Amino acid sequence: MTTTPMKPPELRDFYENPSVPVASGTPRSLRQARMLAAALGPPVAGREQTVLDIGCGDGTAAATAAPFLTGHRVVGIDWSQDALKRARARMPYAVRGELTGGGLPFRSGTADAVLFSEVIEHLVDPDAALDEIRRVLRPGGHLMLSTPNLAAWYNRGLLLAGVQPVFSEVSLRAIHGRPGREVVGHLRLYTARALREFVTAAGFEVVRLRGAPFHGVPRPLRALDRLACAVPSAASILLLHARRT
Template identity: 85%
Template sequence: MSTTASPATPPPPPGLRDFYENPAVPVASGPSRSLRQARMLARALGPAGASGPRTVLDIGCGDGTAAATAAPLLRGHRLIGVDWSQDALTRARTRLPYAVRGELGGGGLPFASGSADAVLFSEVLEHLVDPDAALDEIRRVLRPGGHLMLSTPNLAAWYNRALLLAGVQPVFSEVSLRSIHGRPGAEVVGHLRLYTARALREFVAASGFTVVTLEGAPFHGVPRVLRPLDRLACGAPSLASILLLHARRA
């Protein structure tokens, strides 16, 4: 691995850094989303063959749950967790053989250009101050034709449409890093921006990727009585709780 400079990106403000270094802030998302995304990546990469293992970076790996879920489906490939939170990395190293410190802003990721075959980018995009620079850096470390597996909450999830009609703040959206105001839920998770299916497709394509497919996944925080509806909505990604996008570096 070697460090290659990337376009300068302002680091998150000190308040955001403190927020994400807080051990009480959730750094893992639902297992159903992780498993669906892992299956998409396994189909894209295929089995490790004569060409040797492929390098997969889990950027923003959090506590390593998503990468650990993917690992049994990616046998023979090299899976590396990346995060800038020391607390998250400490937890990730209990699940992953490789977990290194790196960030999408500032000096860039500690990987050479074109050195990765795939990037897992799970539930990170919605937390970023500068998502444009983040995708530029991901595109740099991916080889031509490399895979991007991105997941993010859906602003236009089926229940958010109903909440907005009722004048209620949508799930996933936040107005404060200190407490919940005006929306369902009990956890402050630090979302700065949200995407619809259409916006996500357009944004990723404009960043130099070719969108292969967009699928839906359920949200683990949906009340149990509504979970059958949430699973049903996955059949129409524009209504699903979570957006799962597979793109390739152009």
Template identity: 80%
Template sequence: MSPALRDFYENPAVPVASGPDRSRRQARMLAHALNTEGNTVATILDIGCGDGTAAATALPFLRGHRLIGVDWSQDALRRAARRLPVVRGELTDGGLPFADGSADACVFSEVVEHLVDPDAALDEIRRVLRPGGHLLLSTPNLAAWYNRGLLLAGVQPVFSEVSLRGIHGRPGREVVGHLRLYTARALRGFLTASGFEVVRLAGAPFHGVPRVLRPLDRAVCRVPSLASILLVHARRREGAWGGV
């Protein structure tokens, strides 16, 4: 990661949470997956935990399991440590301080869109997951219902950015550092190619949608390809190890 990007993500003013609704939906998906496997205590890594807000929202749904926050930002880890156990790690080869196959599940929320090298990140997550282990990933949807209309009008889509210094050509006021965006089809293909089997793809609303449009945004979640946020439950394929 470049020095400019590191400085950007260490800035306390940069948003590190994306709303409780997505966190609750994701936690319910993971809890259901774990409950179908019995009552064993699962080790869950919240990779890119930020300030721990999302983990705090998810914890009531994951009682009895071990949740560990992982981030490379020292500032984020200091804040997250008030909510859950944390460790520092990076999404590079061997950058997560966990043994091969030691995690039962990884939560990867609103992170992949910030990465220069998402392929290396998925390789490292696959390494630490046990065979059949769960990946719960969420990311903004490039093809969200309103983005389709904005593109037709020649407006830069919501979630996309052309600069780390300011907003240009799209709605919104916050610079959040998005480098990559996915459609539902692209995300499914990317995960499959990275050694995962997609179990379920669902949608979640976006907290930044204007209040008057929020009922519509929630209703559209029934069609994940149009939803604001994409939620994916995937499992590490048996035999998928190292390079795929």
């Protein structure tokens, strides 16, 4: 997913490149959308809730979630102008914003929920990002965060074999030492335990942690990857629901 601007300029150029993937797999988006819909509950007449899709990329995740969020207003936010152009073809509202102090174009305490899908792993300063998300969320507002799992079941085996884990990257120019072909700009990776501790320290209460499959797993291993979701700490993708304290 595309994210807030990062220095040096080469990183800005990387995330403005249309060839860089900005969407993740549909199974993850569906699971996260269902979690958010359950948290928000059915819409109440005269009370439209606002959901911010921060790091919306090309709008695919928001479009997938839309049928579950009928009656709520979903607003896409991204730093990349190219991503926003594509997002506006899939969602009615998409605006530019940054995950630095006051960089989101919303008043404090006005959002009911934030979708933060496959973004945090790209950030230089994830602490500042969660501070800004906490600022725009109302007290008790929902944070739905997803990120690749450093301790995914196959990564444990790869590390034992001395192979660079999937999702990790040592270069923005090419893949070195790990399976896969796409460079997507991951700067940080989390285990389930680290993610829980990090989000709690930022002023949120963790409600639930689930697992989701990864669309890039080879086809013969996908059934096993789906089974691993039953143990979130070993799943490919971590889905975390937290509330602002």
